Amino acid sequence: MNGAELLIKTAIEAGVEVCFANAGTTELPIVTSLDKTSGIKAFLGLFEGVCTGAADGYGRMLDKPAMVLLHLGPGLANGISNLHNARRAKSPVLTVVGEHATWHRDADPPLAMDIESLARTVSGWWRTSKSAPEIGADVLEAITATRLGQVATLIVPHDYQLAECGSSNVKTSDGPFDSLDSHAIKAIASRLRGSRKVALMLGGRALRRPGLDAAVRIQKAIGCDLLTQTFPGYMERGAGLPIVERLPYFPGQATAVISRYQVVLFAGAPEPVAFFGYPGFRSRILTDEQERMTLCTDRQNVVGALENLADALGAPSHLPIGDNLLAGQERQAIPDGKLTAEKACLTLAAMQPENAVIIDESATSGYLYFAPPPWLPAYSFMTLTGGALGLGIPCATGAAIACPDRPVINLEADGSAMYTVQALWTQAREGLNVTTLICSNRSYRILQVELVHAGNTSPGPNAQALTELTKPPINWARIAQGFGIPGVTVSTAEDLAQELSNAFTEPGPHLIEMVLP
C-alpha cells in the first residue's frame, strides 16, 4: 500500500466513518484511497468552511471525529473559521491537508503557503508527516488528540501519499484521559459541604446526559445551581433533564447572574470572560472575592469526575425526575399575527418535534428561544462557540449526517447564514432532514446595537452601508431553490406554523425565510 492508503486504512481502523472534503490535485491519492478500502463515506462541500463546520456538527453529535480533507494552504485557510468554532466547542475534528511534494515545495509554486502557521492557530495537535510509513502513527496520534476534544491537523505531502510503505500495524492507543485525582475530588467535596451559594459551571461532555445525571446528584446533595457558559458547544435539554442556565452575553448581565454565588465550581467549562472588552467592564465575570474551584483538567474525564464528586458527597445514586427537571409539560400555544423574533421562537418551541437537534446561530433574533423555560421533549442544543460566523448551516449538515433519523433545526441569522450558504447544496445532495429557519431582519442587528452602545447613535452612510442588509434584500427562497432546496418566505406566525408543519413532515431539507422587523 501507499501512504494515502495507509492513512485511510488507519483512520477506518480507528473508527472514522465520514470524510467532509473539498480536495484538489495534491489530495487525489487520498481521494482514490477512499474507494480502495470501504469504511469511510465522502461528502462534498462546495467551500471548505462547509466541510469543517460539518465535521464540527458531526463531532458534537456523536462525540467522535469526522475526517476533513482540504487542499493545501488556501483550503485550510477557508476552513479555519469553523475549525476555530470547533476548537472552542472542544469538538473532535481530524483535519487532513495535502501539501506539495517535498521535492517541489522549495520551488515556491503558486499555491504554496505556510500551512503549519495556519494549522497552529486552531489545532491542539498538528504535524507535517515526515515519511510515508510514519503516516499511520501520525493518524493515530491525531485521533487521540481529537478524543481530548481538540482539532488535530495532519499535513501530508503528495509524494508521501504516493510512496509505497508497509501495511498498517499501528495499534490504537489507550484512552486519551489522564487518571482522576480522587484526593483532590474529595477535598473539593469537603469544601463544598461547608459552602453556601454554589454554582456548578458545566461544559464539554458534562452537558451530555451522563454528566447531567451526575450534576443533578450533586445538586441534590448541596443545593447548587447549574450553569453553563454563554455559548456551549453541545448540551442536552428538555424533558427529563435539569435546567442549566446559560450566562448572558453582555458582561453586566453576566456579572449580575454570577454575583449570586460565593463559590463557582468549574466542570469542563472555562472561567467566563466578556465576549468583547467593553470600556468600564472587566474581562473576567467573577470578582476576585468569589472562590473558584476546578473539578478536573481538560485531559481528565469530566463525567467520571462529576460521578466521583457525587459519590464523595454521598448523593443518592438514582434520582427520580423531580421539580427542577423538565418533564414534557404542556406545550405553549402557537402565536399568531405578524412575525416578530419572539413569535418565531415561540412558534418553533410550540412545534418542535421529539428528539430534535437545534443549532442556534441566530444572534439577536433567537435569544428568546432559550430564555423561557423550555417545556419541550428532550433535544440537543448547539451554539456558535467561537463567534466565527458561518457555523450554522454546515453544523446542521454534519449533525444530520451523524443522526439521520433525528429532525435537525437550524435557527440561523440572515447575516451569519451568508458566510457558508454553500452548505445548503450538501443538504440537498444528501437529502438531509434539516429545516433552516432564516431570521431575516435584514441587518447585522448586533452591530447596530453595539454601535449605539459605543455612542454612535446616528450612523452615517458608511456605518449604515456596513450594518444594513437591505438594497437589495436577499431573497432566501430563491437562493435555497438555486441549491436544490424547497424555499419559502413567511411573515406571519400562522404561515410559519404551516411551513414548519410541512418541513417536519416531508423528508429532506427545507428553508424558511422568516421576515422579521
Place this chain on the structure above:
Amino acid sequence: MNGAELLIKTAIEAGVEVCFANAGTTELPIVTSLDKTSGIKAFLGLFEGVCTGAADGYGRMLDKPAMVLLHLGPGLANGISNLHNARRAKSPVLTVVGEHATWHRDADPPLAMDIESLARTVSGWWRTSKSAPEIGADVLEAITATRLGQVATLIVPHDYQLAECGSSNVKTSDGPFDSLDSHAIKAIASRLRGSRKVALMLGGRALRRPGLDAAVRIQKAIGCDLLTQTFPGYMERGAGLPIVERLPYFPGQATAVISRYQVVLFAGAPEPVAFFGYPGFRSRILTDEQERMTLCTDRQNVVGALENLADALGAPSHLPIGDNLLAGQERQAIPDGKLTAEKACLTLAAMQPENAVIIDESATSGYLYFAPPPWLPAYSFMTLTGGALGLGIPCATGAAIACPDRPVINLEADGSAMYTVQALWTQAREGLNVTTLICSNRSYRILQVELVHAGNTSPGPNAQALTELTKPPINWARIAQGFGIPGVTVSTAEDLAQELSNAFTEPGPHLIEMVLP
C-alpha cells in the same frame, strides 16, 4: 482625534479611496471614523473573501491600494485565500484587522486567535499597532509596502482605536522603489546583443501599456519573443498591444514552449515552475543549460528598467503599430448550435465590447478564450494568480468599483464561483456593470482530468462524489436572482449571444449560466 480617526485620516491623505469591509464589534470605532472624515467610501461584502478579492481586483485595475477592514482572526482567516491570490498577483492591498483591547486579550475570549500567525502567511508587511499615536506611521508604512506590490496587514487593538492621540502629522514617504542599476542593465544589453533565441518574460507592471511599449522596443532591437507566466495578475492586450504568450499550465507543454529559447530575461516575472509536482517532471520549467537573466529586483521599477534596457539597446523610441501588434482586425463570426466551451469562448471574443475588463477564473472551460489570436479591441485581462479558488466574482466586483465606466466580464468556472458567490450581492447593491458567465460543466473538471493523469481511470463512488457537481445541479439563475441580479441559463451559442447583447446594453450586473458538456 482617536486612533481610529488617525487611521482613516492617514489613509485618506495617502490616497486610499475605498474600503471593502465586513466589520464586527472590535472594528466599530473605525467604522464610525469612516463617516467622520470624508474621502473613503465603504462597500459591504457578505463574506470576508469577497472583501479581499474585491480589493485585489481594485488594486490590479488602478495599481493603488484599497483598504480592507476585517473582524479579528476569523475575519482575516476568511479573507486569506484571496489575499494569497493578491500576493501572487503582486497586488497592493491594505488589510486592517481589529483586535481585542490589549487589556482583554489575555482573558482569551471566545473570538481570540493568533492573528499575526494568520497575517504572516500572506503579507509582505504586518504589524500589531503598539499605541494609538503610532497608528499614523503604521498606516503609512503599510501603504508604502503595498506600493511594492505587497499585501500589508495592520492589526489594531480596540483600545488603541478608542484612545485619544495627537493629530496626524506623518508625512507620506518617498516612492517605494530602490534606484535602478544602470551598469547591470548595460551589461544585460551587451549580453543580449550576442544572444540568439531570447525570451523576454514579463510580469507585474511590465504587462501594463508603458511596460509593453518598452518591451516592443526591445523586441524590435533584438528579435526576442514576449512571454508571461501561466497566470499573470493583470495584463493589457488587444488592438495596439503586442502579443504576449502565456506559458501553458502543464509542465510538459510549458517545457516545450520554453525550450525554444537559449536565454530567458525576467522582467517582473518569477522563474516559471510547475503548478503541481508531477512525478517524472521537474519543478522548474527551464533546464540548467538555459541562461537566465533578471532585469531588476521586486523593489525596483520594472518599467523604468525596460525603458533603460531599450535605450541601451539603441531601440527606436517610438514604434508604429506593426505586424505583431493586434490592430483591431475583423471580428470572428458568432458560432451557433449547442454550446461547448470553445463556442462560449468564441462567442464572447466575437462580442466583447470596447475597453472591457476580463476576469478569467474559468479553469478548463475558458482556456480557449486566450488561445486564438485575440483580434479584439484593447482590454484588460486578469487571472487566478495563486490558485486559491473564489477570486473571480469578488475580483470583478472590485474591478467594476475601480472602473465604473468599463464593462467587466467574469468568465467563471461553476466550481470556483461557489467559493465566494456572496460577492454577487455587492454587485447588485452597487449596480456594477459586471457580466458573470458561469461555465457550468457541473464538475470539478480539472480534478477529473488530474485523476486520469494520476492513473485513476474508473473513479469509485467517493471519487465521483468529490468531483461531480450534479445531484442536484446548481440553478445559477435562481441563485443570482436571490442576490438581486438578473440571472438566465443558456445552452446554445445563439442564446448566449442574445443574452450577452442584453447584458452589455443594460446597466448593472447580469449573470448567465452557460450549460456546457
